[in-house]
Amino acid sequence: MDLIRNLIDGGHKTLLFSQFTSMLEILQTKLDAAGIPYYLITGKTPKETRLKLVNQFNRDETPLFLISLKAGGTGLNLTGADSVIHYDPWWNTAAEDQATDRAHRIGQTNVVTVYKLVVKDTIEEKIIDLQNRKARLAEDILSGDAVSSSTLTREELLEILS
Template identity: 65%
Template sequence: AGGHKILLFSQFTSMLDVIERRLKTERILYYRLDGSTKSEQRTRLVNAFNENKVPVFLISLKAGGTGLNLTGADIVIHYDPWWNAAAQNQATDRAHRIGQKHTVTVYKLIARHTIEEKILELQENKKALSDQILSEEGVTASHLTKEDLLQILQ
């Protein structure tokens, strides 16, 4: 209703199936891209989404991680988190391309007391460790305790 154009990513095509059924029920127009989408169809879908008023693009995380320029979007939704934040960041970057004219808002849907919450914590721990390694002061394996490693892998 707000005139937004949304990229909705899920790591599960079965979840995209559920969302797709709901969009049909609500009569909301959408496109869908997943691993079964042929290369020439991908290009047509991307161009159509960027050029017309269809408000939603459902994309499987793995299929949408690379090679797409979706500057028509101004909202990115990660319906479920993937343990590797880089995959989510690549997907988000589909909207942050040369030619983007909108402010892009990114949402991660995380339910309290679920596996998603634990995955988000794992992502944050991995990022903190990476930041320490890449910072000027750095960190070496000798500075990591057994508890640090167990927390990262937990």
Template identity: 50%
Template sequence: MQDSAKLDYLLDLLGSLAEEGRRVLVFSQFAEMLALVAQALDERRLAYQSLTGDTPGTQRAALVERFQAGEVPVFLISLKAGGVGLNLTAADTVIHYDPWWNPAVEAQATDRAHRIGQDKPVFVYKLICAGTVEEKIQGLQQRKAELARAVLEGGSTQALRFDEADVAELFAPL
């Protein structure tokens, strides 16, 4: 595996959080990335489990029960597989490994830990490398959220519109 500062940071963070007794949800939009994280966690002998679109539906409930019961400290979840129907109130930490275009998708994933029965604060981390497309996506997410807020609150959306320059900036060389 090639060196990755972001993956190294995640692994160090997960190690520290596990030592503190934290219960962590790690979301990624890419099942392949979760497989790389799983491989690295295996090498470090840190217990985890995974839920992706390839996980049989019959196993979902058992995975949730194991996490809720405290059998594993880390739950790796793809955004699409973890977006609906999961109640993971045992989690006190949520990590978004990579950004998604739609901030509502990330919020929905974070909400897996914010459910009835949650009795502790939940810390949320977004791992974003400076000077990358991820950073640009984060900027677009913030503008999209501002646009939605302006529409819902009846404000002006003139200054918040996306145009060709925004798309060109997203795909400009880094």
């Protein structure tokens, strides 16, 4: 909530992605209590409503758009935003990247800042570590460099998941 307030106070429009609709519901309760206006898209939002909300967000002063990661990962053009918050990490960085790309569309005139919220000493840190390892592995495979030294051992995978 502090990050959201700071972004609003700074005049920013923000996309907030969570993989959990239950977390979006918790945030809705807090935003309603604070009087902060927002839009919401989940997998249950009809296609026509999605388009209407996207167009409104890009045109009006509503500072925040809550979006479930899977519902907002593709097909939305949200150039009205200049900030993106990933509330919780997802195993597949491509899903997060696609969500972030909703603000990086043709017509974007602002620099977009991306925030990833990660709680210290949790599985989230391990997910981020796994994402980084996967990214390095993919980079090594594409470049042909040191593929064998980039693979995860059974012990490393168990450590990440423990």
